[in-house]
Amino acid sequence: MERIYLDHNATTALDPEVLEAMLPFLRSGFGNASSAHADGRQARAAVDEARSQVAELIGAQPREIVFTSGGTEADNHALRGVLELARVPEGGTPHLIVSAVEHPAVLAVAQHLEKQGVRVTYVAVDPQARVDPDAVRAALTDETVLVSVMLANNEVGTIQPVQEIAAIARARGILVHTDAVQAAGRLPVDVQELGVDLLSISGHKIYGPKGIGALYIRRGTRIAPLLHGGHQERRRRGGTENVPGIVGMGVACRLARERLATIPDRERELRDRLEAGIRQQVPHVRFNGHPTERLPNTLNLGFNFVEGEALLMNLDFEGIAISTGSACSSGDLEPSHVLMAMQIPVEEAHGSLRFSLGKETTSEQIDRTIAAVVRVVERVRALSPMYADFKRQQAAQETQAHAR
Ligand code: PLP
Numbered sequence: 001m002e003r004i005y006l007d008h009n010a011t012t013a014l015d016p017e018v019l020e021a022m023l024p025f026l027r028s029g030f031g032n033a034s035s036a037h038a039d040g041r042q043a044r045a046a047v048d049e050a051r052s053q054v055a056e057l058i059g060a061q062p063r064e065i066v067f068t069s070g071g072t073e074a075d076n077h078a079l080r081g082v083l084e085l086a087r088v089p090e091g092g093t094p095h096l097i098v099s100a101v102e103h104p105a106v107l108a109v110a111q112h113l114e115k116q117g118v119r120v121t122y123v124a125v126d127p128q129a130r131v132d133p134d135a136v137r138a139a140l141t142d143e144t145v146l147v148s149v150m151l152a153n154n155e156v157g158t159i160q161p162v163q164e165i166a167a168i169a170r171a172r173g174i175l176v177h178t179d180a181v182q183a184a185g186r187l188p189v190d191v192q193e194l195g196v197d198l199l200s201i202s203g204h205k206i207y208g209p210k211g212i213g214a215l216y217i218r219r220g221t222r223i224a225p226l227l228h229g230g231h232q233e234r235r236r237r238g239g240t241e242n243v244p245g246i247v248g249m250g251v252a253c254r255l256a257r258e259r260l261a262t263i264p265d266r267e268r269e270l271r272d273r274l275e276a277g278i279r280q281q282v283p284h285v286r287f288n289g290h291p292t293e294r295l296p297n298t299l300n301l302g303f304n305f306v307e308g309e310a311l312l313m314n315l316d317f318e319g320i321a322i323s324t325g326s327a328c329s330s331g332d333l334e335p336s337h338v339l340m341a342m343q344i345p346v347e348e349a350h351g352s353l354r355f356s357l358g359k360e361t362t363s364e365q366i367d368r369t370i371a372a373v374v375r376v377v378e379r380v381r382a383l384s385p386m387y388a389d390f391k392r393q394q395a396a397q398e399t400q401a402h403a404r
Pocket of ligand 1: 009010069070071072073075103105150152153154179181202204211212
C-alpha cells in the first residue's frame with residue numbers, strides 16, 4: 001500500500017527540479033568557488049545565483065545572505081555571533097530574550113549562553129502558544145542585546161507577532177532575530193516588513209537538500225562569525241562552500257516563492273478537512289495551537305487517555321508517517337516543552353500528535369488518514385486502563401442520573 005507522509009515539518013522530499021539542478025555540481029562541476037580558474041568561476045556563478053534566489057524569497061539583498069549548514073547553524077550564528085560582540089553599560093550583564101516555545105536550535109543556545117554569563121529571559125506564551133508583544137516590551141532592559149522569537153512554531157504551527165515585537169525592540173535599538181525555518185515557503189516572509197535584523201531558514205523544510213541553510217544578516221548588523229576560517233561568505237562563515245547544497249537551496253527557494261500563491265491554500269483546505277474528519281468521529285480530542293494564526297499545513301491534536309507514541313507506532317504500521325511533538329525530541333519521552341509552555345496538562349501532552357501536510361498531499365490520502373486515526377485511536381483506547389476508568393465513571397454517572 002502507498003505510504004502517506006504527513007511529517008513535512010520534520011523534513012520534506014527533495015524536489016525533482018532541485019535534484020536536477022544539483023546533479024551537475026555533484027558530477028563534473030566540482031570546482032571550488034574560491035578558485036580563480038574556469039571551474040571555480042562556474043561554481044562561483046552558481047553560488048551567486050543561488051544567493052539571489054534565497055534573498056528574493058525573503059525580500060533581502062543577496063549580500064545579506066550567509067549560507068550555513070542548516071537552520072541549527074543559522075540560529076547558533078545569530079545568537080552567539082551577536083552576543084559575542086555585545087556592548088552593555090559598564091559593569092552590566094548582556095541580556096537575551098527568547099520565547100519559551102523556540103526550537104532547541106535556539107533554546108539550547110540560550111542555555112549555553114546562560115552558562116557563559118549571559119542573562120536570558122524566556123518569555124511565556126498563552127495557551128495557544130502566542131507570545132504577547134507587551135511581555136517582550138516588559139522584559140527589555142538597557143542591557144538587552146537581542147530578542148529572538150520564531151516566526152512559526154514547528155510543533156503546533158502558531159505564528160508569532162514578530163512584526164510587532166521587532167518594532168518594539170528596534171525602537172530601543174535592540175537587534176531582533178527570527179527563526180523562520182518553518183515559516184519560509186509556507187507564509188509570505190519579508191525581512192523589511194517584519195523589521196528583523198536576522199532571520200534563519202533551512203533547505204530541507206522546503207523541498208531542498210539537508211545540511212544547507214541560510215542566515216539573513218541585515219546590512220550593518222554587528223555579528224561575529226561562528227566558524228572562523230577562510231574568506232568565504234565575506235569572512236562571515238569560513239569553509240569551502242557546499243556548492244551542490246547551495247544550488248539546491250537556491251532552486252528550492254525559487255520554487256517556494258512561485259508556489260506561495262497556490263500550495264499553502266491547498267494545504268490549508270486539506271488540513272481543515274483532516275481536522276474536521278477526526279473531530280467528528282473521534283471523541284475526547286483536544287486542539288493544540290492557534291485556530292487562525294497558524295501554519296496552513298500544520299495540525300496538532302491531543303487524544304485523551306492514550307500515549308502519542310502508541311498512536312504513532314500504530315499509524316506507522318498502517319503506512320502513515322506523523323509525529324509526536326517535534327521530530328528532534330522523538331525518542332525521549334519527556335512531554336514537549338511547547339505543549340508544557342501552553343499549560344496543557346502532562347497526560348494530555350503525552351497523547352498529542354502532529355500532522356504536517358505537504359505539496360503532494362491528496363484528499364484521498366487525507367480520507368485514508370482520517371479512517372486510520374479513527375481505527376487506531378479506538379484500538380489503543382480499548383487497551384487503556386485510563387479510558388476503562390473513564391468509561392466506568394461515565395456509566396456510573398448515567399445510572400445515577402436515570403435513578404433520579
Ligand atoms: N528551527 C526550527 C523551527 C525547526 O523546525 C528546525 C528543524 O526542525 C530547525 C530550526 C533546525 O533546522 P535544521 O534541521 O536545518 O538544522
